Amino acid sequence: MGGEYKFRSDDLGCAHRYCQEKAEEAVRNQVNVIIIDNTNVKRWEMKFYMDLARHNFYHLVIVQPKTAWRDDPKVLSSRNTHNVNEVTIRKKIKEFEDYVPFYYAWFLNKKDSLMVYKKCYKCLVECIESIPGFSYDVLGPGGQGNLRGKNFPCVS
Numbered sequence: 001m002g003g004e005y006k007f008r009s010d011d012l013g014c015a016h017r018y019c020q021e022k023a024e025e026a027v028r029n030q031v032n033v034i035i036i037d038n039t040n041v042k043r044w045e046m047k048f049y050m051d052l053a054r055h056n057f058y059h060l061v062i063v064q065p066k067t068a069w070r071d072d073p074k075v076l077s078s079r080n081t082h083n084v085n086e087v088t089i090r091k092k093i094k095e096f097e098d099y100v101p102f103y104y105a106w107f108l109n110k111k112d113s114l115m116v117y118k119k120c121y122k123c124l125v126e127c128i129e130s131i132p133g134f135s136y137d138v139l140g141p142g143g144q145g146n147l148r149g150k151n152f153p154c155v156s
Contacts (some may be wrong), residue, residue, distance in 0.1 A: 016038075019036065019038055020048055020049075020052075023036060023048075023049060023052055024052065027052060027056045027058070030109065030111060032108070032109055032112060034058070036049050039092070041092050041095050041096050041097070042095065042096075042097050043097045043099055046062070046099065056110075057109060057110035057113075058109055058110075059108075062099055071093055073086045073087075073089040073090040073093060074086055076089045077089050
């Protein structure tokens with residue numbers, strides 16, 4: 001704090017472990033949105049975070065910069081706070097492995113997802129009880145009995 005930052009490649013492993021520990025702590029504390037601001041050049045470098053998210057019912061959103069200079073080693077070397085030189089950045093750009101997700105969306109964590117589910121379920125029950133024909137139109141011939149099936153597990 002208050003000192004000058006000096007990047008040391010020898011400390012890189014320790015820095016990555018620290019970042020992973022902070023991510024695990026955020027998950028334990030059930031933080032709703034966890035942002036990992038880290039350079040992941042290779043897919044395997046993301047694996048820890050992807051596994052952590054999956055095992056704790058978070059949905060992962062990978063964000064890549066869309067700036068005009070995102071692949072420009074000269075600009076990147078002048079803008080980074082770690083004093084990484086242009087030659088090193090050029091090498092990292094060549095090594096970059098793009099990650100293409102299967103879908104694009106924003107999701108809630110397990111706790112908030114359950115809260116939204118419960119509110120929607122309550123609204124559905126209220127509609128069924130107060131709107132004639134709603135049950136048949138939405139749930140089919142079994143009507144409200146279908147609410148207890150596998151498509152609508154009862155949540156109280």
